[in-house]
Amino acid sequence: MGGRTDELEDRSLRPLTGEFWAAVNRDELVRPVCNDCGQSFFVPQFACPHCQSTNWDYQPSSGRGRVYSHTTVHRPPTPAFTAPYVMADVDVEEGWHLLAWIVDCEPDQVAIDMPVTVKFVTGPDGHRLPAFAPVEASL
Amino acid sequence: MSGAHPLHRVAVVGVAATEMARQLDATSAEVSLRAALAALDDAGLGVADVDGVAARWPGPGGTVFQPGSADWADVFGQPLRWVCDTYPQGVPGALDAAAAVAAGLCETALVFGGQAGIMGGSAVADYTRPDNEFIACWGSLTAAQFALVTQVYRHRHAPDPEQLAAIAAAIRNAGSANPAAVMAGRGPYTAADVLASPMVAEPFRLLDLCLATEGAAAMVITTAERARDLAQPPVAILGGGSEWHRQQYVNPPRYDEVWGLGADAARRAFGLAGLGPHDVDVFELYDINTYEVIRQFEMLGLCAEGEGADYLAEAGIGVDGRHPLNTDGGLLSYSHIGWGGPTLKIVEAVRQLRGTAGPGQVANAETALATGAGAGAQYHNVMLLGRT
Numbered sequence: 001m002g003g004r005t006d007e008l009e010d011r012s013l014r015p016l017t018g019e020f021w022a023a024v025n026r027d028e029l030v031r032p033v034c035n036d037c038g039q040s041f042f043v044p045q046f047a048c049p050h051c052q053s054t055n056w057d058y059q060p061s062s063g064r065g066r067v068y069s070h071t072t073v074h075r076p077p078t079p080a081f082t083a084p085y086v087m088a089d090v091d092v093e094e095g096w097h098l099l100a101w102i103v104d105c106e107p108d109q110v111a112i113d114m115p116v117t118v119k120f121v122t123g124p125d126g127h128r129l130p131a132f133a134p135v136e137a138s139l
Numbered sequence: 140m141s142g143a144h145p146l147h148r149v150a151v152v153g154v155a156a157t158e159m160a161r162q163l164d165a166t167s168a169e170v171s172l173r174a175a176l177a178a179l180d181d182a183g184l185g186v187a188d189v190d191g192v193a194a195r196w197p198g199p200g201g202t203v204f205q206p207g208s209a210d211w212a213d214v215f216g217q218p219l220r221w222v223c224d225t226y227p228q229g230v231p232g233a234l235d236a237a238a239a240v241a242a243g244l245c246e247t248a249l250v251f252g253g254q255a256g257i258m259g260g261s262a263v264a265d266y267t268r269p270d271n272e273f274i275a276c277w278g279s280l281t282a283a284q285f286a287l288v289t290q291v292y293r294h295r296h297a298p299d300p301e302q303l304a305a306i307a308a309a310i311r312n313a314g315s316a317n318p319a320a321v322m323a324g325r326g327p328y329t330a331a332d333v334l335a336s337p338m339v340a341e342p343f344r345l346l347d348l349c350l351a352t353e354g355a356a357a358m359v360i361t362t363a364e365r366a367r368d369l370a371q372p373p374v375a376i377l378g379g380g381s382e383w384h385r386q387q388y389v390n391p392p393r394y395d396e397v398w399g400l401g402a403d404a405a406r407r408a409f410g411l412a413g414l415g416p417h418d419v420d421v422f423e424l425y426d427i428n429t430y431e432v433i434r435q436f437e438m439l440g441l442c443a444e445g446e447g448a449d450y451l452a453e454a455g456i457g458v459d460g461r462h463p464l465n466t467d468g469g470l471l472s473y474s475h476i477g478w479g480g481p482t483l484k485i486v487e488a489v490r491q492l493r494g495t496a497g498p499g500q501v502a503n504a505e506t507a508l509a510t511g512a513g514a515g516a517q518y519h520n521v522m523l524l525g526r527t
Contacts, residue, residue: 011272014272017272021272042273042390043271043273043389043390068291068393069287069288069290069291069294069391069393069394070287070290071283071286071287071290071340071341071342072338072340072341073278073279073280073283073339073340074337074338074339074340074341075280075337075338075339075340076278076280077267077268077278077279077280078268078278080278081278085277085278087277087278087279087283087287089287089391089393097390097391097393098273098391099273099274099277099279099390099391100277101277112290112291112294123276124278125276127276129276129277
C-alpha cells in the first residue's frame with residue numbers, strides 16, 4: 001500500500017504538480033496556462049494538450065465555475081473518508097476542469113450547472129484541498 | 140469467412156476459466172497457470188505448442204527489472220517467438236494475439252491472466268480505488284468515476300429506474316443459474332431487490348455494480364489452418380476494434396466525450412465482419428454496472444441515445460429475448476477478476492458459439508459480440524466472433 005499518492009507527505013515537492021499543491025497549501029488555486037496558445041489545461045502535463053508546447057506556467061484561477069457532473073458517495077473506498085460526500089467535475093471559468101468535493105450544502109442540493117466557487121478544506125490526511133461551495137453559500 | 144482479411148485467417152481454438160470465488164487459496168500466478176493449461180487442454184494442445192504469450196507476470200520470482208510475458212517462458216520451459224504485455228486482456232489481448240498469428244510472428248498464442256490471493260479481506264480491491272493525485276484524494280472509486288458519466292445521462296434523459304433495475308436483476312438471475320458463478324444459487328432477484336440495495340455512489344446501488352473476485356481465464360488463438368485439426372470447432376474472429384479516449388482515472392470522464400465510446404470500434408468491427416448489430420445472436424457486454432449495458436446498445440446504434448432502457452425492456456435480454464446478454468451472469472454475478480476479467484467475455488462467447496454454454500445457452504447462436512471497458516474508464520473495445 002505504501003507509495004500511493006494519497007499517502008505521500010510533501011506534495012509541493014512532486015515533479016510536474018508540486019507548484020499546484022504548494023499553491024493549495026496557501027489556499028490558492030492555480031492551473032497550467034500555455035504561453036504559446038494561451039489555453040488552460042488540467043491535469044498538469046509536461047506538454048500542453050492543445051498545442052504540445054512545453055512552455056507553460058501555473059497562473060492563478062478565479063476559482064469560479066459550474067458543476068458539470070456530480071455523484072454522492074455513500075460507501076467510501078477506505079475508512080479514512082466519511083460518507084456521504086459529493087464528488088463533482090467542476091468546469092472552471094478559464095476553460096479547464098477538475099474533480100473536487102462540493103461542500104457547504106446538503107448532497108441533494110447539488111445540481112448539474114450549479115454555480116460554485118473554490119473553498120479550501122482539509123482532507124482526511126490533514127492536507128489542504130481545493131473543494132467547491134455553492135455560490136450563494138459562500139457569499 | 141472470406142479469408143481475405145488477416146483476422147479471418149486465425150481462430151479461437153481453446154478457452155478456459157478457473158474456479159471463481161471471493162477469495163481463492165492460491166496466487167495470481169497459480170490461477171493464471173491453471174487457466175492457461177486448461178485452455179490448451181480444451182484446444183487439444185500442450186505447452187509445447189505455444190510460441191506466443193500475452194499475459195502479465197505477477198511473480199513471485201522472475202525478473203525485477205521488467206516483469207512481463209517473457210517470464211512465462213521460464214515456467215513453460217521453452218522459448219517464445221512473440222510476447223505482448225497487454226492491458227487489459229479480453230478483446231485487446233485477443234486482437235493483439237490474432238494480429239501476431241496472422242502476421243506469422245507466432246503460430247499459437249496463449250492469452251491469459253487473473254488474480255488470486257489479493258483480496259485479503261479488505262473492503263474493496265485496491266484496483267477499484269485508482270491511484271492518481273487528482274483522483275485518490277477525494278475518496279474516489281471506479282464506481283464513482285462511472286457515476287459521473289451516468290449522472291449527466293440521467294439529467295438529460297431521465298431513464299426509468301425500474302427498467303434499469305430489471306436489467307441488473309436479469310443478469311444476476313443468469314448468474315444465479317450458472318453453477319460456476321460466484322453468486323450461483325443466490326436470488327432470484329427482482330427489480331425491487333436491486334432498488335432496495337444500499338446506495339454506493341449515486342445512482343449506483345450495490346446490485347447495480349460488478350463483483351471484485353478471484354480466478355483466471357485464458358484463450359488460445361492459432362491459424363485457421365492449424366485450427367482444423369484441433370479438439371474443438373474453431374471460432375472465428377469476424378471483426379474487432381478498440382478505442383482509447385485517454386488514460387483512465389486521471390481526468391474525470393465527461394459524458395459528452397465518452398457516452399458514445401466504442402461506436403467507432405464497433406463500426407470497424409461490423410464493417411470487417413460484413414454484419415450489422417441486428418445480426419448479433421448473443422451479447423457478452425462489459426457490465427461494470429447496469430448503465431453500461433444500456434450505453435452499449437445506444438453506442439451500437441440499436442436504439443437512440445436516451446432510449447436504451449426502454450429499448451431493452453421491449454426487446455428482452457433473457458435467453459429467449461431478442462438480445463440475450465451476459466448469459467453467464469456477467470461481471471455482476473459470475474465473476475470479475477480484475478485485468479483478466481475481460482477475457483471472461485470471450486470465454487462465454489466462444490462457449491455460446493460452440494453450443495456448450497450451459498443453462499445460459501442461446502439456441503443456434505452463430506454470432507456473438509464481446510466487449511470490454513466502458514465510458515467511466517474512457518476506453519472501450521469490441522470483438523465479433525462467429526461459428527465456423
